Amino acid sequence: MRSMSSSFFLIGILLCVSSSFSGAAAAATESGPSDAVHDTFGMPMEAGKRYHIYTAYDNQGIRASTLGPESCPVNVVVDNSCDGAEPVIFHPADPQEPVVRLSVPTTIRFSDINPCTNTSIWQVHAKKMDCNGRQKQLVKIGGEEGKPGCDTYRTWFKIRKATRYGKHSPNIYFIEYNPTDICEFPVQPGAIGPGSIYAPDQDLRSLELIDGSPPFFVFQQA
Template sequence: MADGQPQPVLTPPAVIDTYGNALQTGSMYYILSAQIVPDGGPITRGIVGGDQGPMTVVQDRSSLRNALPIVFYSATPGEQWIRESVSSVTIRFQTPSAYLNSTIWQVAEYEDKTTRLRYIQLGGVVGKPGCKTYRNWFKIIKNTPFKNTYRIQYDPRDVCPIAGRRRNIAVFSVNGMWPLALTSDYPYSFVFQKFDP
């Protein structure tokens, strides 16, 4: 149920958070698994495969206190709402800027040599959608018929016609960690919860 805020009537419709409100660009949210425990948990950051590995987007299966809020930015200038299936967005962890060089999500350029997975890592850059930034852009797709649950999709050709193929994002088990990576199989289901400081 919405929390009393007037909801926009959009075509295509807006992505809806766990309170029944439309997702807004520039606002902070948690991304949570739509799965129940023990497979549920918030999305945060971590290092997969040793201390020297790149910072990767992972699921934490312990508690919400380890979650990091995120902010969505639309590829469409002036867009206030995040819309199902059509809004290309960048996703950024909201952390102190001095902590990391970049907290923007991006798809790894290459597969991991051991796991053969293309992880979702940090290190993306702010910029207009195009062939120089195509690994930074994602879409949010409605999971029918489940209410207000979504999958996150990587569709690089939406911003660069010569880029790779469309893929969904799933959570994998790797050395005791739960990284997000591209998949051609079953996607993972997520919900979005408004950040309450």
């Protein structure tokens, strides 16, 4: 009788241990790697999967569009009308990487094919004067396909955690143009965000390298 009781006791312990281990494993799977970028549901963002990008506090979508008199939608813009965002895909520099990670060189491209360019990959390339005569670096599409290197240095960005009041904000980030790990060109990294070049009749603002505090974004599954 005592032997049977001992057996039940041991089985109970094993079940508790197994249950605790399974729960911990499930939690780890849900949260993902500690350095993963998370979407608005708190799930690790997957490389190659479609996401929408919105400004964190006013829900304005990022999409491709014309800006002013241009005839082709090659600019990356912030749509102030909240009409929605165009899906993007993130590709880390390591093609075997399954998730999008913090502070790792990553390309961003719109998932839809654009008839005006060879690719829909974002690039910091175009320089334009704003209304105050200052030269601005805009984010446009048409970036070079290829492996990380000096030929593609304009297309690499890093996603970093947003900080407010000295604390990290959950699932809120800023996007930095930072090709310093890709090429030794003397390129000054900078955050991208809604800029000073805009089309009032279209309710759009350019996405560009900005001065000062970085604006924050969230990523939503498309």
